[in-house]
Amino acid sequence: MINYYGNLCTKMYEILHPYVEEEELQFYLSYAKQNKKILEPLCGSGRFVVPFYEKGFDITGFDMSEEMLKELYKKVPNVKSFKSSMENYQPKEKYDYIFITSGSFSLFLDEKNVENLLIKMKQSLNEGGNFVFAVETTANVVYDKQNYFENNSVKTEEGYDLVFKSKSFYDEKNKILSTPSIYELYDENNLLAKEEMDFRLKLYDFGELDELIFKAGFKKINVFSDFNKSNNLNKNSKMFLYDCYI
Incomplete structure (x- = not known):
């Protein structure tokens, strides 16, 4: 199961x-602004949807993992959300902010998938979003x-031991980090359940996404290397944060 959060994975x-x-x-x-519509694709179990919702924001989330969405509904039964992969997502409504x-x-x-994602996000935004x-x-x-x-x-919570094991491989040519993983649930030494996952991430160099972002129709990009939006962009950061406007 590539890049999917199953039952044991969700538990951990x-x-x-x-x-x-x-x-x-x-x-x-x-x-985020009050009275503006917000969308969180790949919202998972609601780490962000829930606090946004509790602060009164008009937020909708979607995710392809049924297991993750079940956890979300436990926290906020009335939250606006739906099940979909990004590939199957078809923009029907407009939002002011997507993250x-x-x-x-x-x-x-x-x-190609990245390009399609960017195009869908642009199509889902209101002007000025x-x-x-x-x-x-x-x-x-x-x-x-x-x-x-x-x-x-x-x-x-049942008192069982949930163990996560993994190995890793890096495809330097395509910049893809693969992490085959195993989740095992034990009652002492008795194996109750086992789940195999394969997480793969595309890693980026600084500036690598800019052309695709503009090609999708965005007019302006801000890039940060930390959550403080510092002016000193660290090109060796482990994370780049993109703020794209139309």
């Missing part, structure tokens, strides 16, 4: 990331780890 995600870091939240909130967080933009691996997103950079390269190693182990 919820345990390790119950809340968004305040600095990151404030960065995305800084673009994709946590480097999820990097889950789209080839240039902006699209804000983060990408992982080539500073995140991990040297190949051929064998599975344990990254994390957590306790579930």
Whole structure:
């Protein structure tokens, strides 16, 4: 399962990331305005949708993971959201602000898919709206780890042990970092469930996306290397934050 959050993966995600870091939240909130429509594609279990909703913003989210959306509905049953992949998403409404967080933009691996994503986001924006997103950079390269190693182990609410193992490979030509992963659920030494995932990220160098962004119809780009929007752009940052206007 490539770039999909399944049941065990979602469980671990919820345990390790119950809340968004305040600095990151404030960065995305800084673009939001009351009485303006907001869209969060790839919203997952609602780390951002929930605090936006609780602050009274008109926000809609969508995600392809049914498991993630179930967690979202547990937190906010009446939240506006729907199930869709980015490939199947067809712009029907217009929004004033769209954002994709946590480097999820990097889950789209080839240039054509990235171009289509950017075009859909532009088509979904009202005039004067902006699209804000983060990408992982080539500073995140991990040297190949051929064998599975344990990254994390957590306790579930039922008292079971949930273990995450992974290995990694880097395709230097295409700048794609692959992380085949295994999630295992144990009751002491008894294996209850197992889930295999394969996460792949497209890593970017500084300026690599600019041409595609303008080609999609955006008129202006601001790029930051941290959530403080500092003027001193660090081209070796592990993250680039794009603020795109139409």
